[in-house]
Amino acid sequence: MKYSIFHTSHCGSTLIATLLKDSIETFCEPSWTLFQDCRYLMSHEDNKLIKYPSFASMASRLLNGKKVFLYRKLKDHLEKISSNKKYVDKNVNSYYPFCKKRNLFSNINADNDLKKIAVVWLHRYLDAYYSQDVLFIDANNFFLDPKKTVKQIT
Numbered sequence: 457m458k459y460s461i462f463h464t465s466h467c468g469s470t471l472i473a474t475l476l477k478d479s480i481e482t483f484c485e486p487s488w489t490l491f492q493d494c495r496y497l498m499s500h501e502d503n504k505l506i507k508y509p510s511f512a513s514m515a516s517r518l519l520n521g522k523k524v525f526l527y528r529k530l531k532d533h534l535e536k537i538s539s540n541k542k543y544v545d546k547n548v549n550s551y552y553p554f555c556k557k558r559n560l561f562s563n564i565n566a567d568n569d570l571k572k573i574a575v576v577w578l579h580r581y582l583d584a585y586y587s588q589d590v591l592f593i594d595a596n597n598f599f600l601d602p603k604k605t606v607k608q609i610t
Contacts, residue, residue, distance in 0.1 A: 458500050458521030464580045465510035466536050466543065467528045467595040473507040475606050480505045489515075511551055513583035516590065524609055525584035528595045533577050534570055544569055551576045 459480060463469035473484050482505040489508050500506050500519060508515055516523055528536060537543045552572040560579060566572045584590050591609065598605040 457502055458519060459503075459505040460500070460516065460519055460521060460523045461505065461507040461526065462513050462516045462523060462580070462584055462590075463507075463510055463526040464528055464533055464577055467526050467533070468598050469507055469510075469526045471602070472524065472526060472593075472598065472605070472609070473505065475602060476505055476609065479606075479610050483507070485509050510580060511554065513580040516583050516587040521589065523584070523587060523590045524593060525581075525587075525590050526593045526595055526598065527577075527581060527584075530574060530577055532596065534573060537573050538570065544573065547573045547576050555579045 461469050461473055470484055473482050476482055480503070484507045486499075486506065488499045489506065489512055500521075516525070527533070537547055548569050552566070552575060555576050556566075558579065560582070561575060564571075564575060566575050584592065593605055593609070
């Protein structure tokens with residue numbers, strides 16, 4: 457069985473992976489997950505937990521096994537990402553163009569940075585939503601009670 461963590465970025469996914477490392481061999485964004493080539497996704501071995509980078513959310517649709525999807529609600533996500541120019545630039549200049557190529561929302565006019573960040577968030581959320589065997593975890597609930605969340609996952 458493969459185990460994976462997918463997320464919307466800056467939502468505590470590295471912390472969850474760290475807390476789970478005593479339960480299962482865990483890897484946070486190993487180098488092969490950084491390639492935007494789906495052939496590398498098959499490097500995921502059984503009985504290991506892989507925390508994927510946020511931009512790899514499409515992998516959740518392709519991989520078998522149990523998945524955790526950690527997310528901030530859109531309003532919270534926009535607040536977090538817009539609080540740091542580096543985060544905004546990464547979303548607008550790197551992630552949004554990739555999402556735009558996917559063309560899931562061709563009639564949405566993302567004419568400002570917040571809308572572009574929202575489109576990125578929506579792609580990640582929908583990738584998890586349309587995947588199999590996914591446990592959705594609201595980051596706010598995780599931050600309020602990390603032990604309860606880890607118990608829920610394990």
